[in-house]
Amino acid sequence: MKRHDFDDLAAFVIVAEERSFTRAAARLGISSSGLSHMMRQLEERLGMRLLARTTRSVATTEAGERLLLTLQPAFAEINRGLQELGNLREKPSGTVRITAGKHAAASLIMPILPEFHRTYPDIRVELIVGDRFEDIVASRFDAGIRFGERIDKDMVGLRIGPDIRAAVVGAPDYFARHPLPKRPADLAVHDCVTYYMASHGAPYAWEFEEDGREIEVKVSGSFMVNDSEMMIEAALAGSGLVYVFEDFAADHIRNGRLIRVLEDYCKPFTGYSIYYPSRRQMPPALSVFVEALRAIPKRPPNS
Numbered sequence: 001m002k003r004h005d006f007d008d009l010a011a012f013v014i015v016a017e018e019r020s021f022t023r024a025a026a027r028l029g030i031s032s033s034g035l036s037h038m039m040r041q042l043e044e045r046l047g048m049r050l051l052a053r054t055t056r057s058v059a060t061t062e063a064g065e066r067l068l069l070t071l072q073p074a075f076a077e078i079n080r081g082l083q084e085l086g087n088l089r090e091k092p093s094g095t096v097r098i099t100a101g102k103h104a105a106a107s108l109i110m111p112i113l114p115e116f117h118r119t120y121p122d123i124r125v126e127l128i129v130g131d132r133f134e135d136i137v138a139s140r141f142d143a144g145i146r147f148g149e150r151i152d153k154d155m156v157g158l159r160i161g162p163d164i165r166a167a168v169v170g171a172p173d174y175f176a177r178h179p180l181p182k183r184p185a186d187l188a189v190h191d192c193v194t195y196y197m198a199s200h201g202a203p204y205a206w207e208f209e210e211d212g213r214e215i216e217v218k219v220s221g222s223f224m225v226n227d228s229e230m231m232i233e234a235a236l237a238g239s240g241l242v243y244v245f246e247d248f249a250a251d252h253i254r255n256g257r258l259i260r261v262l263e264d265y266c267k268p269f270t271g272y273s274i275y276y277p278s279r280r281q282m283p284p285a286l287s288v289f290v291e292a293l294r295a296i297p298k299r300p301p302n303s
Helices: 003-018 021-028 032-046 062-090 102-119 184-189 228-236 246-254 284-294
Strands: 051-053 058-060 094-100 123-129 143-147 155-159 166-170 194-197 206-210 213-217 242-245 259-261 272-277
Touching: 003 021, 003 032, 003 051, 003 058, 003 062, 021 032, 058 062, 094 102, 094 284, 102 123, 102 143, 102 284, 123 284, 143 284, 155 284, 166 206, 166 246, 184 206, 184 213, 228 242, 228 246, 242 246, 246 259, 272 284
Parallel strands: 094 123, 094 143
Antiparallel strands: 051 058, 143 272, 155 272, 166 242, 166 259, 206 213
8 A cells, every 4th residue: 555545544544533624634734635635536536526515514435434433443453553662662661682601691780680670570580690791683682791801893882780700718627728829820720710701711910010010821721611609609618819809809708708808909890881772763662771771880889
């Protein structure tokens, strides 16, 4: 169907309902003569008379009445669909599919979910946890959460959450057998539990700041794993030193189960960003999810 056919049929319904070209033209915002010409063209295309005109009123013919009975439910259904779209904008619903690393998932997404679901009960959040840097378009994710410097230039990246700091820790039992490292270079003689980075296919190099410059230390040890919680368990068991996000080890440091070292060399760094494809119209469900994450304070509570 051509666009003008649709417009003519919609105008016909209004004329039939109003039984007046004047009132129908006022609803449509066009002239009465223009509307009358539109109806004549519609009748010519259909090859039958739809409206019986008098000097005072307009009525549908038998053919016009049959057409009206067909069109009214169809246009009512279209109007309902448009109303539902408007409601979707006012009350977002649908699925938001997110990829994030374990730390970002635990520290940013999980804490906001209870309140988010109370506010938006019709939004389903699918969280896929992993360290691999996903192509969110190819993998059909709505958005991803990673550190800002790793986000592709063709993505929109928005900062969320506070700055982050790492911690090097070991158990008292481990330090009963090994000296405390004083500088990052001292790690060369320590047994370090290493983290396997699937995205790099290699162990993660520990990052420090020394004398105002950033350095990376490639450590080694008898155990490598790709899960931070298992690294903590290994440290608690005295298996070696671990390099983890500060909040993962905070409780164990406070209760003395782990001892922190090299603290002065572990400087805060910029936290996570949420990234998604550049698009003019963001889906409402993703929009409110992004805003919920952006509401997280950008500074740690005790800073």
